[in-house]
Amino acid sequence: MDGWPQRRFARRDAATRELCAQLTALPLLRSATSADITAVLELWSVARSRHAVTPDHPATLEALLRTAADALLVAEPESPPGGLTIVGTVIAAWDGWRGHLYRLAVDPAHRRAGLGLRLVRAAEDLLYSKGARRINAIVGHDDAPAVALWVRAGYEHDPAIGRYVRDL
Structure with missing residues (x-):
C-alpha cells in the first residue's frame, strides 16, 4: 500500500494532491513546545544561516512560545537518526x-528533499489563517541556496526596501 494516497488522488485537483502529499510526508510538521527548545537550539547550532547574528538563548525561545505559542514550527523525524530530534524550523510571526x-x-x-518548502507552506497557512495577506521573509542576499528556495516558493526580492537593525 506504499504510495496509495497519491495513486488514489492522482486525478484530483492540485490542491488535493498537495494536501495528500503533506499528510503522508515525513518529517511531521507541528508547532513547537517548550520541550523542544533544546532540540531547536541544537539544530540551529548546525543549520542556521551565517547571516543570523542574534544570539540564541533558551529564554528567548521561551518568551516566543509564551507570546506566540504557535509561531515556531518544527519538523520532527519519524525516528530520529541517533542525532537531531528536530530537523527543521521556521518562525511565522504575525504583527x-x-x-x-x-x-x-x-x-x-534533510536538505534537498522539499522540507524547507513544506515549512514555508505551513507557515504561510498559519499566517493566512491569522489574516496575513502579505509576507516578508528575511533572507541573506548572497546565500544562493536560500535565495533559490524562496524564489521557488514564489517570493520576489524587493530592491526598493532595505532593512535597518539596531541591537538593544
Missing part, C-alpha cells in the same frame, strides 16, 4: 499587519 518568516533552518542531512 496584525503583515506576516514575517525567519529562522528557516533545515538539518543538512
